[in-house]
Amino acid sequence: MRNFEEKTIASETIFSGKVVHLQVDEVRLPDGRTAKREIVKHPGAVAVLAITEEKKLVLVRQYRKPLEKTILEIPAGKLEAGEEPSACAARELEEETGYRAKGLSHVVSFYTSPGFADELLHIYQADGLAKGQGNPDQDEFVELVECTLEECMEHIQNGDIMDAKTVAAVYLWQNQVLSGR
Amino acid sequence: MRNFEEKTIASETIFSGKVVHLQVDEVRLPDGRTAKREIVKHPGAVAVLAITEEKKLVLVRQYRKPLEKTILEIPAGKLEAGEEPSACAARELEEETGYRAKGLSHVVSFYTSPGFADELLHIYQADGLAKGQGNPDQDEFVELVECTLEECMEHIQNGDIMDAKTVAAVYLWQNQVLSGR
Numbered sequence: 001m002r003n004f005e006e007k008t009i010a011s012e013t014i015f016s017g018k019v020v021h022l023q024v025d026e027v028r029l030p031d032g033r034t035a036k037r038e039i040v041k042h043p044g045a046v047a048v049l050a051i052t053e054e055k056k057l058v059l060v061r062q063y064r065k066p067l068e069k070t071i072l073e074i075p076a077g078k079l080e081a082g083e084e085p086s087a088c089a090a091r092e093l094e095e096e097t098g099y100r101a102k103g104l105s106h107v108v109s110f111y112t113s114p115g116f117a118d119e120l121l122h123i124y125q126a127d128g129l130a131k132g133q134g135n136p137d138q139d140e141f142v143e144l145v146e147c148t149l150e151e152c153m154e155h156i157q158n159g160d161i162m163d164a165k166t167v168a169a170v171y172l173w174q175n176q177v178l179s180g181r
Numbered sequence: 182m183r184n185f186e187e188k189t190i191a192s193e194t195i196f197s198g199k200v201v202h203l204q205v206d207e208v209r210l211p212d213g214r215t216a217k218r219e220i221v222k223h224p225g226a227v228a229v230l231a232i233t234e235e236k237k238l239v240l241v242r243q244y245r246k247p248l249e250k251t252i253l254e255i256p257a258g259k260l261e262a263g264e265e266p267s268a269c270a271a272r273e274l275e276e277e278t279g280y281r282a283k284g285l286s287h288v289v290s291f292y293t294s295p296g297f298a299d300e301l302l303h304i305y306q307a308d309g310l311a312k313g314q315g316n317p318d319q320d321e322f323v324e325l326v327e328c329t330l331e332e333c334m335e336h337i338q339n340g341d342i343m344d345a346k347t348v349a350a351v352y353l354w355q356n357q358v359l360s361g362r
Contacts, residue, residue, distance in 0.1 A: 004244035004251060004322040015195045015203060017219040019297055022196055022203050027246060030322050037246040038198045040221055042297065063185035064295040065208060065218040070185060071295065078296070108337060112294040114245040114252065114344045115259070116200050116223065119294055121345070141185040141211050156289060163295045164302070164345035171352035178359040 004030050006037070019043075019078065042119035046089040047076035047165045049107065049173060050099060050126035056146040057173065058129070059166070060096050063141065072145055072155055073166045076121075089124040094132060097144050102128025107172065112164055121165055123172075149177060185211050187218070200224075200259065223300035227270040228257035230288065230350045231280060231307035237327040238354065239310070240347070241277050244322065253326055253336055254347045257302075270305040275313060278325050283309025288353065293345055302346055304353075330358060 006027035014022040021041035029035055050058040059072045077092035079085065089104050104124040112119045147155065152170045155161040161170065187208035195203040202222035210216055231239040240253045258273035260266065270285050285305040293300045328336065333351045336342040342351065 001242065001251075002322075002324055004242075004324075006244055006246050017205065018217065019219045020203075020221065022201075022221075024198065025246060036199065038200045039247045040201065040203075040298075041247075042294075045296070061182065061185075063187055064292075065187050065206060066220045066222075066297060066299040067292055067295055070182075071292075073295070076296075108348060109340075109343070110348045111245075111248060111252075111344045113223075113298065113300055114248055114254070115226070115257075116247060116300075117221075117294065117298070118247040119297075141183075143183055143185075159290075162290070163292045164349060167289060167291045168345060168349045168352060171349060171356060175352060175355050175359060178356060 002030075006030075006035075009034060038116055040117040040119075042078075042117055043081070044079045044085075044120045044122070045076055046079065046085045046092060046122045046124060047074050047169065048089050048093045048101075048104070048124050048126055049074060049169045050093060050097075050101065050129055051173065052129055052146060054146070056148055057152055057170070058093075058097050058099060059145045059147060059161075060142040061145050062143075069162075071162050072147075072160045073163055074169050076165060085122045086124060089122070089126075093126060096142050098132050099126070099129045100132050101126035102130070108168070110168070123165065123169060149174060183211075187211075187216075190215060219297055221298040221300075223259075223298055224262070225260045225266075225301045225303070226257055227260065227266045227273060227303045227305060228255050228346045228350065229270050229274045229282075229285070229305050229307055230255060230354060231274060231278075231282065231310055232354065233310055233327060235327070237329055238333055238351065239274075239278050239280060240326045240328060240342075241323040242326050243324075250343075252343050253328075253341045254344050255350050257346060266303040267305060270303070270307075274307060277323050279313050280307070280310045281313050282307035283311070289349070291349070304346065304350060330355060
């Protein structure tokens with residue numbers, strides 16, 4: 001395995017916000033030349049794959065300003081400082097949908113955009129769902145939607161489901177169904 | 182369906198770089214209050230799900246500065262201005278791996294991080310692969326790796342495959358195998 005590491009020569013902070021931090025690093029490439037890397041730092045996030053007893057996926061309809069669109073996503077949220085991902089998953093599921101899970105197991109973690117951002121997203125699978133009372137964040141406006149696997153596949157086709165974590169979660173669910181789990 | 186649209190009151194450009202553009206928008210929420218939205222603009226990208234005749238997935242090992250890690254990903258790249266996604270997919274596949282595809286069909290598109298970025302990623306599936314000569318970009322250092330589905334699942338478990346597009350592509354491939362396509 002060859003070593004392609006890029007050593008940091010200099011790092012300039014451009015912006016430190018509530019959600020993202022932007023920096024531009026100057027790096028030494030493996031061949032000795034230098035290059036600039038624009039890097040967005042993000043606290044990381046969790047998302048929850050929750051299937052109801054009726055074999056429906058728990059989704060939220062939410063407006064996303066960067067897209068200027070309302071899309072269907074699995075419940076998700078940013079990690080707060082020092083927060084355990086599984087605790088964050090339980091909190092976001094209940095806040096956004098009113099569902100509580102008896103158990104939450106980690107299924108996969110991935111970087112959403114490794115070319116320019118360090119956001120790491122952890123997907124948890126809920127089991128033993130029970131309905132409580134939703135309590136969305138002050139500046140969050142979300143609507144609960146529940147869909148069968150077939151409806152989810154249609155939503156992917158027609159672009160109502162259109163984000164990486166939800167597409168990955170639906171494919172994962174489809175795999176579980178196809179392999180009889 | 183309720184309307185959660187957030188109207189832009191003001192928009193401030195923080196940074197315009199080679200890859201990303203950062204702006205902070207002030208928005209009017211559905212309940213009349215205002216909030217700030219940190220938004221990363223990105224040109225969009227394509228990625229290629231390419232399976233060889235030996236039933237192996239074509240991957241590239243690549244150092245990602247935002248993660249300070251070398252990971253395995255399906256071939257991918259940013260869209261150039263005005264470039265057709267399918268043309269970009271063909272170009273990136275050949276540049277990074279040396280493979281040429283007889284055909285490329287669109288399978289799914291998703292936003293990688295809808296909470297803070299507008300990056301839209303298009304996944305194409307290649308068919309009729311033939312090996313030519315790789316020609317990586319000047320500041321790109323990549324190594325070709327080919328893995329069976331079983332090996333890909335292990336790489337997801339051990340964190341060698343750890344980005345959204347590649348995880349989604351492996352799950353999609355697994356679905357195709359499970360359903361006999």
